Amino acid sequence: MREPRKDLPRGLVLGVCGVIILYVSVNFVCVRALGPAGLAATTTPASAVMRLALGETGAKWIAAGIAISALGFLSQSILTAPRVYFAMASDGLFFRAVARLSRETRVPVVAIALQGLWAIVIALSGRYEQILNFFIAMDVLFIGLSATCIFVFRHRGTEDRVAERASVNAGKSLDAGEIRLTPGHPFTTFGFIAACWLVVAATFYRYPHDSLIGLGIALLGLPVFYFSAAASRRKMVSSQ
Secondary structure, three states: OOOOHHHHHHHHHHHHHHHHHHHHHHHHHHHHHHHHHHHOOOHHHHHHHHHHHHHHHHHHHHHHHHHHHHHHHHHHHHHHHHHOOOOOOOOOOHHHHHHHOOOOOOOOOHHHHHHHHHEEEOOOOOHHHHHHHHHHHHHHHHHHHHHHHHHHHHHHHHHHHHHHHHHHHHOOOOOOOOOOOOOOHHHHHHHHHHHHHHHHHHHHHHOOHHHHHHHHHHHHHHHHHHHHHHHHHHHHHHHO
């Protein structure tokens, strides 16, 4: 990117707008083709629409496309989630061994293996739709929690950002009111958090059993976190 301050926000806005248009278009087609009653009666709306349009062949093609899409999502999860474990371990908040990098590839091999093993356990624990339900509940819950960090970061880092922007602008004086890192904040931030947690509430209401399983898995991480963080601190103290 030649101008990250302009290119990155532009890319994010265009990408989000593209996704919104795509999702709304798909929903419009499903409602128009199946009707509200038909849409409510099927668990595979995309296949049902393609079956109407192109018969069983169309239904099989869209099912294959959805499977490839799901595989793509899993691939990015395998690439990104282990970096969280790696960062936690590097900061002393998780078992230190998880921060080990491969000498050849420089990737966090222990973190990736841990993610893979945990994914296998979850995959064997239930049906696809069950796993999807408790994943959505917890994933969107933590996306909303991540957005709340904007309030903390803006409160803690205002002075630092003013100084940084002032130096970039060759000594031009800037005040906190001129910084707009999150357009529409706090209204857009509140709206995003509310939307996320409405999805969580709807998932718990519609699929309470599956959602509670997801919550239980998330809560299991608390004792693991405290134990691993304590063990990491003891190891760091003993090595000093």
